[in-house]
Amino acid sequence: MGSHAQTLPLDPLPDAIATLCDEVEESLESGLLPARVFNDPEVHRLELERLFARSWVYIGHESEIPAPGDYVLRYVAEDPFIFVRDEAGEVRLLFDACRHRGTQICRADKGNTSHFRCPYHGWTYANNGDLVGMPAAREVYGGLDRSQWGLIQAPKLERLHGLYFACLDESAPPLDEFLGDMKYYLDMSFGYVGDLEVVGDPHRWILGGNWKTTAENSMADDYHVTFLHRSMVQLGLLPDGGDYFKACHHISPGNGHGVSFEFSGPDARVNFGYPDDVAAAFGRNGLDPQQADLARRCHGGGANVFPNLAILFLQLSPTLGDDAPTAFTSLRLWQPHGPDKIEMWNWVLVPKGSSDEFKQQSYRAAMATFSPGGVFEQDDSIAWRSITRTAGTTFARRIGFQFNYQMGDQVGAVETVADWPGPGHVTSHAYEETLHRMLYRRWLDFMRNEDYPPSWTDPRVVVREH
Amino acid sequence: MTDPDPADFLVREAEHLDNNELREWLEGCVTEDISYQIPIRITRERGAATDTSDGGWLMNEDWHSLHMRIERLYTAYAWAEDPASRTRRFVTNFRLNPTETEGVVEIKSNILLFQGRYDTAGHFLAGERHDLLRLVDGAWRLAHRRVLLDHTTLDIPALSVLL
Ligand code: FES
Ligand SMILES: [Fe+2]
Numbered sequence: 035m036g037s038h039a040q041t042l043p044l045d046p047l048p049d050a051i052a053t054l055c056d057e058v059e060e061s062l063e064s065g066l067l068p069a070r071v072f073n074d075p076e077v078h079r080l081e082l083e084r085l086f087a088r089s090w091v092y093i094g095h096e097s098e099i100p101a102p103g104d105y106v107l108r109y110v111a112e113d114p115f116i117f118v119r120d121e122a123g124e125v126r127l128l129f130d131a132c133r134h135r136g137t138q139i140c141r142a143d144k145g146n147t148s149h150f151r152c153p154y155h156g157w158t159y160a161n162n163g164d165l166v167g168m169p170a171a172r173e174v175y176g177g178l179d180r181s182q183w184g185l186i187q188a189p190k191l192e193r194l195h196g197l198y199f200a201c202l203d204e205s206a207p208p209l210d211e212f213l214g215d216m217k218y219y220l221d222m223s224f225g226y227v228g229d230l231e232v233v234g235d236p237h238r239w240i241l242g243g244n245w246k247t248t249a250e251n252s253m254a255d256d257y258h259v260t261f262l263h264r265s266m267v268q269l270g271l272l273p274d275g276g277d278y279f280k281a282c283h284h285i286s287p288g289n290g291h292g293v294s295f296e297f298s299g300p301d302a303r304v305n306f307g308y309p310d311d312v313a314a315a316f317g318r319n320g321l322d323p324q325q326a327d328l329a330r331r332c333h334g335g336g337a338n339v340f341p342n343l344a345i346l347f348l349q350l351s352p353t354l355g356d357d358a359p360t361a362f363t364s365l366r367l368w369q370p371h372g373p374d375k376i377e378m379w380n381w382v383l384v385p386k387g388s389s390d391e392f393k394q395q396s397y398r399a400a401m402a403t404f405s406p407g408g409v410f411e412q413d414d415s416i417a418w419r420s421i422t423r424t425a426g427t428t429f430a431r432r433i434g435f436q437f438n439y440q441m442g443d444q445v446g447a448v449e450t451v452a453d454w455p456g457p458g459h460v461t462s463h464a465y466e467e468t469l470h471r472m473l474y475r476r477w478l479d480f481m482r483n484e485d486y487p488p489s490w491t492d493p494r495v496v497v498r499e500h
Numbered sequence: 501m502t503d504p505d506p507a508d509f510l511v512r513e514a515e516h517l518d519n520n521e522l523r524e525w526l527e528g529c530v531t532e533d534i535s536y537q538i539p540i541r542i543t544r545e546r547g548a549a550t551d552t553s554d555g556g557w558l559m560n561e562d563w564h565s566l567h568m569r570i571e572r573l574y575t576a577y578a579w580a581e582d583p584a585s586r587t588r589r590f591v592t593n594f595r596l597n598p599t600e601t602e603g604v605v606e607i608k609s610n611i612l613l614f615q616g617r618y619d620t621a622g623h624f625l626a627g628e629r630h631d632l633l634r635l636v637d638g639a640w641r642l643a644h645r646r647v648l649l650d651h652t653t654l655d656i657p658a659l660s661v662l663l
Contacts, residue, residue: 141543142543142544142545142548143542143543143544143652144542144544145544145545145548147545233555233556234540234553234554234555234556234557235540235542235553235556236540236556237540237556237558238652238653238654239653239654239655239656239657239658239659240653240654240655240656240657241656241657241658242657262577262579263577264575264576264577265572265575265576265577265578265579266572267577268575268576268577269568269571269572269575271568352564352565352568353564353565353567353568354564354567354568354571355564377653397555397557397560398560398565401557401558401559401560402565402568402569405558405659406558406654406656406658406659407538407558407559407569407658407659407660409568409569409572411658412578412579412580412581412658412659412660413577413578413579413580413658415580415657415658416579416580416657417579419657
């Protein structure tokens, strides 16, 4: 079934970057962060090696490859992999590189095939990765053990609520452990909502920015919403005033993951904003009663599975009419594309059992707001691009320019919710930057540690530890 | 205003878009039942039946959602288009098909759009338009547009203009 490969030990961290990591740690103690981490070729190279090649990362949804032979081309950061369902129905992630000389064997974004044939010399692989044929095999390859020359499988691939995550490091802990208490909130959302399916194909576009900026933004940057997206307030599509953030909580489950969700009171039936006829199918699915209760009164919001999988559960309207906003769910991958660019992947998901009419309505709401032409996202791109621009300047480097992440720590007033029914550290409102700081804390873990970074939960303990 | 020639209409329409006269465009160039679509394009093996996404769109608009997008650009906070980009639409290779219905034509054209932003080099988008035009009070209006972009992954920060 394809081939397995052993990953090599990491090279030691170069001195300059070790020094930068020390600086990051020290800065984080006072809620600051050196601008340099947002646009630096060496930082980028080491992120690929130490973070993306070791962390669990999102690959795709089971509904994208429903039938045997279905495949889509995916990336782990910048490396190409084929996400395929083999003839036996098993889902695999195969490195898109011929074992003979490394030629790319899959160039289509998606399709259905029983075999992949290399265009260079014609080595042919079954869709489970096995090497099954080579031109003139009898004449030239007598003695070659085909079982050793299948396509290389990603070391780890796991499924959670239809979402597939992979990890390129076989020493990594299982997905559950990597997620830690984030799993509670993925169960509470994806588990509660139940079977989803991807509509069409992902939006893909390349924008200026660093993946960390966008990850922190979509996870927990509630502070920018009513200013950067003020056009939507002026159109009456977003509530005005600074009050909306008060109903929203920042939940830090540990390990750099984060959730920024809004909840209504004890008896509310909100169901992530899905209409009652759609939400009738939600619930239960093995959740404990507290989880199901939280889910029932949850409006959703943004979340991030470390490092770069953003999740949106939102309700917005694509028109100025009086139509109620429509609920939608998106999964979004901020793929690094060099130190100052991102290739953005955006999937819209709809409840499998909902009507075609609702599915279309939900897709339209998502597309109109969060997509390359989305009226929210268009404006985000302006801020993100210029942050890397600043970070890449000589002057910023020369003066050790630091970005400010002090909200809710050094300054401002945010309280911990003491009687929260679920796990994690929970803040009383969403104008604060604990989750941002936790993301960089975990980033530091991966950049520095040669051994697999241990799990942690409490943000207070971690910030103050060193 | 009359456009005896459908191609003349497309040139006049492009002028509105190039000049950022978007309210005028919505007011004077489209029908109330307009359907405006840009499907996601995907790379498929040669011989695959289609290379547009089944159900995935960059835009799939009706009059009301176009109206929202356009009105947004007239607010003081539409940062993606403030400062406004400079756009130039080159509309060529017209292929006209009459239809069964009086006063309705199908016209295909190629579009190349240049978008200049700030002090950067700007970028191009290329594609083919499949338009359905209808005569309203003696002038053509756009009733349906489907733009087949020649891009899968868009190398642009945002799709902030109409094609
Ligand atoms: S490189 Fe693939 S067959 Fe030679
Ligand atoms: Fe935003």
